[in-house]
Amino acid sequence: MSQNREEVIQGLKKSKSIVGPIYPVIIKRGTMEIIDGITRKQADPTWPEREEEFPDKRFEILFRMHANYRRQVSRKETETQLLMLADIFEIEGVPRERIASKLSEITPFSLSWIEQLLPKKYKEVKFAPRKVSLVRPTNFVKEKTISSKNEEDSEPQISEPSFACPLCHTTLEIVRCPACLRDIKVKDFLRKNFE
Numbered sequence: 001m002s003q004n005r006e007e008v009i010q011g012l013k014k015s016k017s018i019v020g021p022i023y024p025v026i027i028k029r030g031t032m033e034i035i036d037g038i039t040r041k042q043a044d045p046t047w048p049e050r051e052e053e054f055p056d057k058r059f060e061i062l063f064r065m066h067a068n069y070r071r072q073v074s075r076k077e078t079e080t081q082l083l084m085l086a087d088i089f090e091i092e093g094v095p096r097e098r099i100a101s102k103l104s105e106i107t108p109f110s111l112s113w114i115e116q117l118l119p120k121k122y123k124e125v126k127f128a129p130r131k132v133s134l135v136r137p138t139n140f141v142k143e144k145t146i147s148s149k150n151e152e153d154s155e156p157q158i159s160e161p162s163f164a165c166p167l168c169h170t171t172l173e174i175v176r177c178p179a180c181l182r183d184i185k186v187k188d189f190l191r192k193n194f195e
Contacts, residue, residue: 011108012043
């Protein structure tokens with residue numbers, strides 16, 4: 001698991017609020033130097049402490065190394081534990097699409113990390129809002145170039161109706177039906193709806 005320091009601090013805060021402090025912060029007697037638990041203290045300055053006596057610098061360094069030599073939980077083990085909790089939530093009646101966010105509330109893991117580990121059935125379905133916008137067909141007047149007095153009297157030429165993109169105004173050849181969302185050729189659409 002790749003977490004930045006802020007995610008770890010937030011996870012520790014959540015962990016302490018849910019199950020309480022599991023490991024105390026180890027303080028060197030006499031100097032009040034933190035030997036183990038700097039991040040826990042950053043998460044909560046009131047985290048419980050335990051003072052320890054260290055006979056010499058060598059033992060202090062060894063203690064720190066052993067305190068930080070904790071078992072790394074594998075991705076598979078975390079995934080298995082999350083799935084077991086997901087099953088419990090499902091039995092309790094929590095809708096499947098809410099389970100990932102529910103797990104992020106009670107575990108030290110972020111929602112994005114939980115969603116990476118859980119199968120799709122436990123994730124909230126996120127739909128991008130779909131906007132269907134059509135520009136009504138318009139009659140475009142072709143520009144009239146006046147080169148002689150005779151052309152000035154003539155009627156402007158009108159092109160056949162077309163659809164344009166509402167953003168870039170490019171003439172479209174295919175349009176999406178707002179009812180069934182099928183793609184239809186513009187000429188067919190025009191023939192059906194505007195003739």
